[in-house]
C-alpha cells in the first residue's frame with residue numbers, strides 16, 4: 001500500500017505568548033519552537049501502522065521553507081520512506097486553496113492508495129487543505145477520522161462528529177483521510193532510524209519542477225490583530241433555532257451583513 | 258518494571274561516534290564494575306531496576322535507544338529520561354565516568370528528532386517562549402517582590418539577586434525569595450533584581466537535551482547581564498549556581514556567582530548577619546545534589562544551621578553530604594510522573610523523616626517543591642523550610 005502523508009511545520013503556540021509582528025500580517029516567531037503539526041504526527045503514525053500491515057511505501061510531502069527539511073527528516077526517522085519539500089519560497093504566502101492546488105500538482109505524479117493529512121493545522125486552523133485536495137484530485141475523502149480499518153481495496157473509517165457521535169463509512173481506495181489526534185500513539189524515533197534518516201535525500205521541488213495550472217487565490221491575509229477586550233457580552237438562550245433566529249436578528253440589526 | 262531488552266537492538270558504531278561527539282566520551286573508560294548502579298537512587302526504589310552500569314557499554318556499541326520495536330523503544334527512552342542527573346554514580350565510579358553526560362548525549366539526539374516525553378517538550382517550549390517552565394506571563398515575574406521595596410538592579414550595586422523560576426512564580430517557593438531579600442535588607446546589602454527582565458537560567462533545558470535552545474537562552478541572559486553591568490550574582494537555586502558558574506563561562510560569561518548559603522554563612526562568620534531569635538526545633542539538613550556532590554558546598558549550610566540558638570541539628574545517618582539521595586526533581590524529573598511506588602522522593606523523605614526531625618531544611622527550590630508536593634499526600638508531621646526562611650524567622 002502506497003501512502004502519502006502531507007505534513008506542515010508549525011510554531012508551537014498552544015501554551016505560548018503570541019504577538020503580531022511589524023508587518024501586521026504574521027506573528028513574531030523568534031521565541032517560538034517549531035515542530036510537526038500535532039494532528040500530522042498522528043497521520044504519519046497511522047501511515048506507519050498501515051505500512052506495517054500491508055507493506056508499501058510512505059512519502060511525506062510538505063510545502064515549506066528550507067527549515068521544513070528538519071521536520072521532514074523527523075518524519076523519515078519515524079517511518080516514512082521518501083520526503084519531498086515543495087519550496088514555499090517560490091510561492092507568495094499561499095492560502096489553503098492554493099496550497100491544496102500546489103500539493104495536487106505534485107501528488108498527481110506519485111502513485112498512491114491513500115493520502116493522510118492532519119485534520120487541522122494548529123497555526124492557521126483552516127482545516128481545509130485535506131478535503132480541498134481530495135476534491136481537486138477527485139477522490140473520496142473522510143475528515144476527522146478517529147479509526148481506520150483498511151484492506152487493499154477499501155477502508156472502513158470512523159469519523160468523530162459533535163457530541164461524541166461516530167459516523168461509520170466504507171470508502172473505496174484511493175482516498176484521502178484527515179486524521180484526528182488521539183487515533184493512535186505516535187512513536188518515538190530510534191537512534192538507528194535517526195541515523196538512517198540523516199542520510200536520506202529530501203527531494204526539493206521548486207516552481208519550475210511542478211506542472212501547475214493557474215493558481216486560484218481565494219483569500220489574502222489583510223491584517224492580524226488581537227481581538228479587543230470588550231465588556232459587552234450577551235448570552236443567547238433558548239433552543240438552537242430560537243438562538244439562531246435571535247443571532248440572525250442581531251447581525252442584521254447591527255448591519256454586519 | 259524490569260528492563261529486559263529483546264534482541265531487536267542493532268549494534269551501530271556510527272551512533273557511538275555521534276554520541277561521543279555530543280558529550281559521551283566517558284564511555285570507553287567503563288569496566289563494568291557496577292558500582293554506579295548501586296549508588297543510583299533508583300537502586301533504592303526497590304521495585305525499579307535501573308541498569309546504570311549498562312549505559313556506557315550500550316553507548317559504546319551504539320546500541321542505545323535503538324530498538325526498532327515501538328514498545329521496546331519507549332522503554333529504552335523511558336530509561337534515558339529516568340536519570341535525574343544527581344551524579345551519585347559519578348561520585349562512586351572508580352573511573353570518574355559521568356553517566357548523566359552519556360545519557361544527555363542520547364537525549365540531545367532524541368530531542369532533535371522530537372522523540373522525548375511530551376511534558377518535557379512543553380517545558381522546553383515555555384522556557385524558550387516566556388522564560389519560565391510554567392508558561393507564566395513575563396510581566397508577573399517580579400510579583401513575588403511586590404510591597405517589599407526591592408529595587409531593580411542598577412550598575413554599581415554589589416549583587417544581582419537572581420531567584421529564578423520556582424521562587425519567582427510558585428506561591429510556596431516565593432517565600433524563599435521573600436525571606437532572602439528580607440535577610441539582605443536587614444544586612445544592608447547593596448542588591449537589586451532584574452524583575453521582569455529575568456529569564457530562566459536554562460539548566461533544565463540543557464539537561465533535557467535541548468542544547469540549541471539552551472545556547473540561545475544562555476547567550477541572551479549573558480547579554481542581559483552585561484548590558485546591566487552585573488558583576489556578582491547571588492542565587493537561590495543550586496541549578497542556577499552550577500549553570501552560571503560552570504557552564505556559562507563557555508559562552509563568554511564573566512561574572513562571579515554565589516549561592517545564598519555561601520553568602521549568608523560568610524555574613525554570619527564576619528558578624529554582619531546576627532541571628533537574634535532562637536529556633537527550638539529538630540532540623541535535618543538535606544544536601545541537594547547540585548549544591549553538594551556537584552559543587553562541594555557541604556559546610557556552609559551546616560554552619561548556618563549550627564549558628565542558630567536552640568536548633569538541634571540532625572544528619573541523615575550514612576546518606577549525607579556526598580552520599581545524599583536526590584529528591585528526584587533534577588534533569589526534568591520535576592515534570593515527569595512515575596507510579597507512586599516508583600518515586601525516588603519517597604526514599605529520600607523516608608530517610609529524612611526517620612531522623613525524627615520537625616523540619617527538613619533545604620537549600621534548593623526543586624527539593625522544596627518535590628518534598629512539599631509529596632508530603633501533601635502523606636500523613637506526616639514534618640515541615641520543609643529553606644534555610645533562608647529559617648534565618649529570616651530568627652531575625
Ligand code: SF4
Nearest residue numbers: 287288290291293350
Ligand atoms: S561505576 Fe563507572 S566503571 Fe563501574 S560500571 Fe559504573 S560507569 Fe562503569
Ligand code: SF4
Nearest residue numbers: 297340341343344346
Ligand atoms: S545521575 Fe543519578 S539518577 Fe542518573 S544514573 Fe547517575 S545516579 Fe542514577
